[in-house]
Amino acid sequence: MDAPEWACLLDVLDLIKDKHDGTLAYRKSCRMMICGSCGMRMDGRAVLACKERMKPIVDAGHVPVISAMGNMPVLKDLVVDMSPFWGKIRSVKPWLDPGYDEVAEKERIVSQQQMNVIHKEALCIMCGCCVSECNSMEADPDFMGPAALAKGFRFVGDARDQADVERLNTLNEEHGIWDCTRCYFCNERCPKGVDPRDAIAKLGAESVKQGVDHDMGAKHAKWFIRSTETTGWLRETELVPKTQGIIEAIKQTGFALKLARKGKVPPPFPPHVAADVKEARALRELVGEQGRDGALGIVQGEHALGRIEFTEEAGARENAPEIQPGVEPPPAEG
Ligand code: SF4
Ligand code: SF4
Ligand code: FES
Structure with missing residues (x-):
């Protein structure tokens, strides 16, 4: 595809639609990174087609793969259902x-x-x-x-x-x-x-x-803070009861024992206190x-x-x- 030096991905798609395949479907409106219509993927990463300059890609000899955005059903070509x-x-x-x-x-x-x-x-x-x-x-x-x-x-x-x-x-x-x-x-x-x-x-x-x-996410985050400010380390064995509650923790005892047998659960007592715990507290x-x-x-x-x-x-x-x-x-x- 021949395109001017200043062409962005959206210009190239327009040229393809004008000269090669009028059925190609994609969205566009403002052409200046404002309307949010032209989202698509180039080489697997989401981009705005009107923001991506093509010259450096051509200069590098690379042929990019253009596809529809992810996580939304594809309606046709590069158009997804944004409902x-x-x-x-x-x-x-x-x-x-x-x-x-x-x-x-x-x-x-x-x-x-x-x-x-x-x-x-x-x-x-x-x-x-x-x-x-x-x-x-x-x-x-x-x-x-x-x-x-x-x-x-x-x-x-x-x-x-x-x-x-x-x-x-x-x-x-x-x-x-x-x-x-x-x-x-x-x-x-x-x-x-x-x-x-x-x-x-x-x-x-x-x-x-x-x-x-x-x-649970908030409790998890709070325990991270509490744990690090008191011992300088994350006390992982206390993480489950503090986050999910005692009953859930008891339900997971079998799993915890399996982990402990493989040496993957540090003993809760005495708690592992970092040598530089004062630094964590000062911070x-x-x-x-x-x-x-x-x-x-x-x-x-x-x-x-x-x-x-x-x-x-x-x-x-x-x-x-x-x-x-x-x-x-x-x-x-x-
Ligand atoms: S990528 Fe997401 S957060 Fe960024 S402008 Fe688009 S919709 Fe908004
Ligand atoms: S999982 Fe979170 S950080 Fe990752 S893309 Fe989704 S919202 Fe962003
Ligand atoms: S056409 Fe409007 S953001 Fe790209």
Whole structure:
């Protein structure tokens, strides 16, 4: 296929459709990475066709394989049925709940720092690339998935929304945040830098902070923290009773004994205390002193690190309480 040097994958598909095969089916609209229509796979990874420049690929002598996105039924060629994707997006309440009925007499100003908390999540164009690559969704099609969960944090983290606990309770249900396997494929593949896995981590941290911790996943995470701050190590033998409860732990005694016979279960007593346990405790204290609990404590991935640098420059960390998600902004001066 001859194409101009500037051609992207979408241009090449247009040329194929115009000159070779008018039946080729794919979606497109904006051609500028805004509408989210042209998600597909190139060499097995989800991409936006209008974002992928073809020249470097041609220069490398590579012939890419183009296919439809994963985790959604293929309708024709590169077109998938996105109903499962939209169903999950629609399950997240899509309006702000400010917690008051009357319009305030005074204007309520939301600072840039407060909006920075949800800056990445608000960039989502709903292309479905993250869902296409989600390993949890492949195993459990009912898993809410990265895009809907990122949308969930877009509201939980919004300072104007006061329905955090209600939202977190919903997102903590079966097939919710704790079913993510943390494979990070969604962060890797999102063409807009939304980093949905980070949003899920923020939802988890915010759930624990707000006491929405009935799910096994939350209990598991809490035990990790407790275990490492007390002994510097993860006390694995206590993980099952602490996470699943005593009755479930008793039911698994046979399995535990088999593991113990193979030397795969360390004896619970005396607990294994790390030589440098004071370091783990000091680290925990340091994090506590920063006052960045809940969603603000999550710093993951290079996009997130970039954002923290930005907020450092803007002096936002010195004003940490001001950017707590869900906390009403201080009254405007004057
Ligand atoms: S999070 Fe990223 S990959 Fe997923 S739908 Fe939104 S923009 Fe697309
Ligand atoms: S990190 Fe979680 S949500 Fe993202 S792709 Fe992996 S399993 Fe899916
Ligand atoms: S055509 Fe709109 S994002 Fe590619």
